[in-house]
Amino acid sequence: MSFSFYSSLFSFPSVSLQFRVCSSRQLRVHLVITPMIVPSSFAKIVAMPGVVFPLLLQHRSTSTFSAIELRINSLQSSSLSTAYSKQKQSLRADLALPGQKNLFDATPLDICRFLVFKDSKGKTQVHKAGCLHLGQRGIFSCQCPLRLAYSTVDSYIGKLRSIFSDIGRQGDWNRTLLLGNAASDLLVKQYLKEVTAEQLRARITPKQAVPLFPDKLLSLSRHLEKRLLLPSLSPAEIFITARDQAFFKALFFSGDRGGDLGQVKTSELARFPDDNGFLFNHVWGKTLRDGASNLFGMHRHPHPTLCPIRAIESYGAIARELRISLSCGYLFRSTNPQGHIVDTPF
Numbered sequence: 001m002s003f004s005f006y007s008s009l010f011s012f013p014s015v016s017l018q019f020r021v022c023s024s025r026q027l028r029v030h031l032v033i034t035p036m037i038v039p040s041s042f043a044k045i046v047a048m049p050g051v052v053f054p055l056l057l058q059h060r061s062t063s064t065f066s067a068i069e070l071r072i073n074s075l076q077s078s079s080l081s082t083a084y085s086k087q088k089q090s091l092r093a094d095l096a097l098p099g100q101k102n103l104f105d106a107t108p109l110d111i112c113r114f115l116v117f118k119d120s121k122g123k124t125q126v127h128k129a130g131c132l133h134l135g136q137r138g139i140f141s142c143q144c145p146l147r148l149a150y151s152t153v154d155s156y157i158g159k160l161r162s163i164f165s166d167i168g169r170q171g172d173w174n175r176t177l178l179l180g181n182a183a184s185d186l187l188v189k190q191y192l193k194e195v196t197a198e199q200l201r202a203r204i205t206p207k208q209a210v211p212l213f214p215d216k217l218l219s220l221s222r223h224l225e226k227r228l229l230l231p232s233l234s235p236a237e238i239f240i241t242a243r244d245q246a247f248f249k250a251l252f253f254s255g256d257r258g259g260d261l262g263q264v265k266t267s268e269l270a271r272f273p274d275d276n277g278f279l280f281n282h283v284w285g286k287t288l289r290d291g292a293s294n295l296f297g298m299h300r301h302p303h304p305t306l307c308p309i310r311a312i313e314s315y316g317a318i319a320r321e322l323r324i325s326l327s328c329g330y331l332f333r334s335t336n337p338q339g340h341i342v343d344t345p346f
């Protein structure tokens with residue numbers, strides 16, 4: 001049994017104290033901070049007489065607060081728009097904990113149960129000893145169970161640890177006090193170890209990315225070139241095809257991580273003096289979070305269909321024709337669910 005209430009000790013709508021009494025009769029107090037409503041809270045607090053926030057009182061013009069709100073919203077949306085963050089949000093939405101438990105009550109055993117539940121969406125068939133398909137890839141009619149690949153389980157556990165950390169459940173799991181990060185407990189680590197061992201015994205190895213050879217890139221480029229000539233393409237489809245054409249070739253010749261190349265800004269590109277290529281001075285990405293820059297050059301390729309420079313130039317020309325300016329912001333633009341081209345990383 002548990003109950004909770006939100007104290008009104010603070011006249012600060014984004015901060016609340018949450019008291020919980022759990023089945024183990026332990027009282028847990030959580031300080032719950034809801035950052036999403038911080039900006040509007042600032043305005044309300046400052047407008048309240050008797051609440052002293054000298055720094056904010058000095059600058060309480062509406063435009064200042066709007067600017068603060070815009071800045072905070074922009075930082076929040078930037079941090080929420082990363083692929084990792086989106087995967088975390090999706091996992092959190094999926095987080096069906098048994099017994100009406102929530103993130104504050106969950107124990108390591110609940111996490112293991114959740115991971116078993118997620119197995120129902122697994123696509124890795126774990127063959128039993130003696131099965132004819134042992135060691136073969138694919139899904140067969142042998143009735144051996146489908147599970148999540150152990151690498152996926154590992155990745156889920158990492159995201160779950162981060163989800164608990166985000167809500168204030170940090171640190172090692174304390175089995176006596178039932179406090180800490182439930183996903184970091186030994187029980188969860190043991191679960192991953194057993195799942196990994198089971199799959200290795202069934203001779204399952206992680207799938208490797210299929211390498212892309214020049215002949216494949218040539219076929220892909222020809223396919224995209226043909227597609228660009230189709231009269232039925234909408235302006236957005238023309239933009240996307242030209243962008244993909246440029247992106248794949250740049251990726252192939254740079255060897256850059258897809259995510260990092262998607263983060264490249266147009267201003268980070270410079271032409272070689274002899275116009276024989278581009279210099280990329282890229283600073284931010286999954287592999288470059290320490291602020292180091294990733295300086296690399298890309299030359300023109302003698303084969304026009306494979307040439308990344310020609311593809312980027314053609315992409316820029318098509319964007320200009322469509323009146324989409326690439327000069328500020330990301331070089332490779334993505335589209336939103338409505339199909340509009342937006343200045344967010346690809």
Ligand SMILES: [Zn+2]
Nearest residue numbers: 127131142144
């Ligand atoms: Zn089997």
